[in-house]
Amino acid sequence: MAGYHAKQTGWIQDGDSWYYFDPSSGEMVTNKWEQDSNGNWYYLGSDGKMVTDKWEQDSKGNWYYLSSDGKMANTDDFNLNSEHNAIEALSGAMPIAANVYSAKDSSAKECKILVGAQVESAKPSDNLNSNSKAQTGWRRDSDGIWQYIYSDGIAKGWMKDKDAWYYFNSDGKMVSNDWIQYKDDWYYLDNNGRMQTGWVDIDGKQYHLDPDGKMETGWQNIDGNQYYYFYSYGEMASNQWIRGSDGYWYYLGYDGKMQTGWQKDNGKWYHLDDSGKMQTGWKDIEKTWYHFWSNGEMQTGWVTDGKLWYYYDDSTGKSQIEWIKDNKEKWYYLNSDHTIKTNWQEIDGIWYYFEPNGEMKTGWIQDSEGKWYYYDKSSGESQTGWIKYNNNWYYLYSGGQRATGWAYLNGSHYYFNSDDEMQTGWIQDNGYSYYLNDDGIMATRQWIKYGNGLCYVDSSGKMQTGWYENYYFYSDGQVARGWTRVGDDYYYFDKSSCNMLTDTWIQGENENDWYYVGSDGKMLQSTGRNFNGIRVGFNAYGVAHIFEDTGGDAQYNDDVTNAIFMIFSGGVGGTAEKVVYSSAEKFGLKWVSNTGIKAGKNFKDHFIRHKGLLEKVTGKKYPKYKTDGQEFLNDIGKIIEDGTVKYVGKGTLKKGQPAVNIYRGNGITVVAKEDGEFVTIIESGQGLDLGIQMVE
Numbered sequence: 001m002a003g004y005h006a007k008q009t010g011w012i013q014d015g016d017s018w019y020y021f022d023p024s025s026g027e028m029v030t031n032k033w034e035q036d037s038n039g040n041w042y043y044l045g046s047d048g049k050m051v052t053d054k055w056e057q058d059s060k061g062n063w064y065y066l067s068s069d070g071k072m073a074n075t076d077d078f079n080l081n082s083e084h085n086a087i088e089a090l091s092g093a094m095p096i097a098a099n100v101y102s103a104k105d106s107s108a109k110e111c112k113i114l115v116g117a118q119v120e121s122a123k124p125s126d127n128l129n130s131n132s133k134a135q136t137g138w139r140r141d142s143d144g145i146w147q148y149i150y151s152d153g154i155a156k157g158w159m160k161d162k163d164a165w166y167y168f169n170s171d172g173k174m175v176s177n178d179w180i181q182y183k184d185d186w187y188y189l190d191n192n193g194r195m196q197t198g199w200v201d202i203d204g205k206q207y208h209l210d211p212d213g214k215m216e217t218g219w220q221n222i223d224g225n226q227y228y229y230f231y232s233y234g235e236m237a238s239n240q241w242i243r244g245s246d247g248y249w250y251y252l253g254y255d256g257k258m259q260t261g262w263q264k265d266n267g268k269w270y271h272l273d274d275s276g277k278m279q280t281g282w283k284d285i286e287k288t289w290y291h292f293w294s295n296g297e298m299q300t301g302w303v304t305d306g307k308l309w310y311y312y313d314d315s316t317g318k319s320q321i322e323w324i325k326d327n328k329e330k331w332y333y334l335n336s337d338h339t340i341k342t343n344w345q346e347i348d349g350i351w352y353y354f355e356p357n358g359e360m361k362t363g364w365i366q367d368s369e370g371k372w373y374y375y376d377k378s379s380g381e382s383q384t385g386w387i388k389y390n391n392n393w394y395y396l397y398s399g400g401q402r403a404t405g406w407a408y409l410n411g412s413h414y415y416f417n418s419d420d421e422m423q424t425g426w427i428q429d430n431g432y433s434y435y436l437n438d439d440g441i442m443a444t445r446q447w448i449k450y451g452n453g454l455c456y457v458d459s460s461g462k463m464q465t466g467w468y469e470n471y472y473f474y475s476d477g478q479v480a481r482g483w484t485r486v487g488d489d490y491y492y493f494d495k496s497s498c499n500m501l502t503d504t505w506i507q508g509e510n511e512n513d514w515y516y517v518g519s520d521g522k523m524l525q526s527t528g529r530n531f532n533g534i535r536v537g538f539n540a541y542g543v544a545h546i547f548e549d550t551g552g553d554a555q556y557n558d559d560v561t562n563a564i565f566m567i568f569s570g571g572v573g574g575t576a577e578k579v580v581y582s583s584a585e586k587f588g589l590k591w592v593s594n595t596g597i598k599a600g601k602n603f604k605d606h607f608i609r610h611k612g613l614l615e616k617v618t619g620k621k622y623p624k625y626k627t628d629g630q631e632f633l634n635d636i637g638k639i640i641e642d643g644t645v646k647y648v649g650k651g652t653l654k655k656g657q658p659a660v661n662i663y664r665g666n667g668i669t670v671v672a673k674e675d676g677e678f679v680t681i682i683e684s685g686q687g688l689d690l691g692i693q694m695v696e
Contacts, residue, residue, distance in 0.1 A: 018050040018070060033058070041072035146174040146193060165195035165213065186215040186234065206236035206256060219244070227258040227276065249278040249296060269298035288319045301326060308338040309358070331360035351382035351400055372402035372420060393422040393440065413442035413461060433463035433477060453478035454498065470499045490523040490542060494676030496597060496640045497661055501675060504598060514544045597637035599629070600677045607632055610681045613668045617644060636670060636678055645670050650696040653688065659695050
């Protein structure tokens with residue numbers, strides 16, 4: 001249709017083809033670009049047909065793409081798809097579009113359609129400028145993937161841009177954030193597509209790429225001074241044992257570096273030599289010997305080579321000497337020459353004991369001679385002095401030996417039984433009894449309560465039996481009180497002071513029975529005696545029953561009171577009770593209560609002045625001296641016996657006076673002499689009582 005004139009101008013369709021006729025000349029347009037009223041460009045080929053789905057080149061050598069509707073494609077046109085074929089110009093290789101191969105066939109006489117492997121996805125929207133002109137250099141395709149456009153095609157495989165290498169797949173798409181295998185090696189492209197070298201962190205795993213970008217495997221010396229190990233898939237080994245081709249084991253730390261020296265893994269110690277090799281067997285490390293099992297694990301605790309001993313701390317692995325506490329909480333002492341201490345050893349001036357296996361003993365230890373020693377349970381030190389163990393007290397001499405039997409310590413005597421336990425209370429030794437106070441000290445010159453009675457130990461600590469000074473002690477050691485038979489004789493011992501009474505009258509349980517003890521303390525029996533010119537007889541039981549006037553016949557009467565009455569009253573008037581008191585005064589006899597308390601020379605005065613104090617305690621009344629004095633005296637003895645007032649010791653009423661017995665209780669203080677003679681009764685905590693000076 002060249003040179004064809006149409007009656008109609010503008011766009012005309014003929015079959016499937018469109019033509020354009022110049023409105024002014026009416027001629028069909030060929031080999032020319034035309035723009036419609038909407039600004040769209042079209043290209044009319046040499047045959048006048050509107051070009052579709054093809055590339056066309058302008059007079060300046062720029063290429064443009066014509067879509068299926070004939071419009072020139074631009075960057076906003078997304079109609080290009082894989083169904084559109086790429087074309088090649090007569091001039092040979094040309095830049096077609098991203099991901100499109102160009103055929104470099106210089107013998108081509110005309111544009112030809114590329115087919116087969118030469119044709120790729122035709123989506124060149126990002127490779128066209130606003131004028132649909134094909135661009136060169138870096139461009140993104142419609143999927144946002146980078147491509148590189150040459151003037152004669154697109155980049156594939158490796159491409160270096162400036163100082164960086166990139167890799168494009170066979171479709172021209174740039175690889176990023178991924179590994180690629182090239183020949184026998186692997187390379188990694190980062191998110192910018194740049195080939196990486198050196199250290200690369202991928203999902204928390206470390207890799208190393210050589211200067212050419214090749215992924216490294218196996219042992220690698222990096223930076224010339226540090227070894228790393230990379231698995232066959234390139235990942236760096238860390239916190240891991242690796243067995244080398246030489247058969248040795250090596251350890252890679254948390255940072256992947258091959259370790260040397262001491263290494264702790266899962267609580268076990270290992271040692272790696274300077275080349276990183278795991279050690280086994282005996283090794284001398286910095287002048288200290290260590291032993292490693294065949295698996296490299298250092299043996300901790302006690303290790304011996306048969307002669308010498310070594311101990312390695314479980315937590316640090318360090319060899320220790322001197323004091324060692326093992327994981328069983330046992331103590332040992334290892335000499336610097338690695339021999340272990342046994343038996344008795346003095347260390348820094350303190351004695352210790354070690355078993356044959358070296359274990360330090362604590363607690364009680366007995367030596368070959370049977371002597372006992374005590375070693376502190378925490379420190380193991382030999383103890384001296386007093387120690388309490390299982391509620392028993394023991395004493396250890398300066399040499400550590402445990403005291404046994406009698407021991408004189410700090411000025412006092414103590415006794416330790418066959419188990420070396422300190423004793424208290426009564427003990428028997430060599431036929432003698434001794435008393436040990438609650439603190440273990442042997443009592444001397446001391447009254448000891450024993451059952452319901454009292455015992456006495458002398459200056460040697462021995463419990464007394466038989467006669468001692470003015471006392472008598474039964475075979476069990478209890479002091480005699482009241483009437484006591486010794487041999488064939490009877491003696492009377494004050495029930496309070498326990499002193500033997502002499503030269504005094506004793507009233508019997510029957511108030512009309514009277515007895516008399518002489519200067520030797522013996523009760524008069526089957527005999528007579530003159531008292532102020534009056535002859536008194538005593539029957540075989542010691543009861544006074546015969547009174548004689550020096551010029552008259554003897555009067556026989558078992559009732560002494562009545563006998564006295566008959567002698568001094570002529571048998572006329574009075575009562576026996578009254579006669580007793582008056583007769584006693586006339587005869588100069590001493591009143592004695594049936595409890596052993598007797599009246600002193602000032603008894604009457606003290607009775608009158610202080611009887612009110614006793615009345616408050618007993619609840620009785622003592623109106624008159626003559627009629628109530630004896631009962632007063634009896635009741636003084638009773639409150640001493642029943643504990644209403646208790647013996648508190650000896651004291652003096654005034655400076656320079658002899659010591660007397662002091663009893664206190666219920667607000668009163670009773671004072672009596674050693675022989676039982678009543679001295680006084682006073683109010684406790686008041687007046688004269690405040691002046692009492694205790695001496696025992």
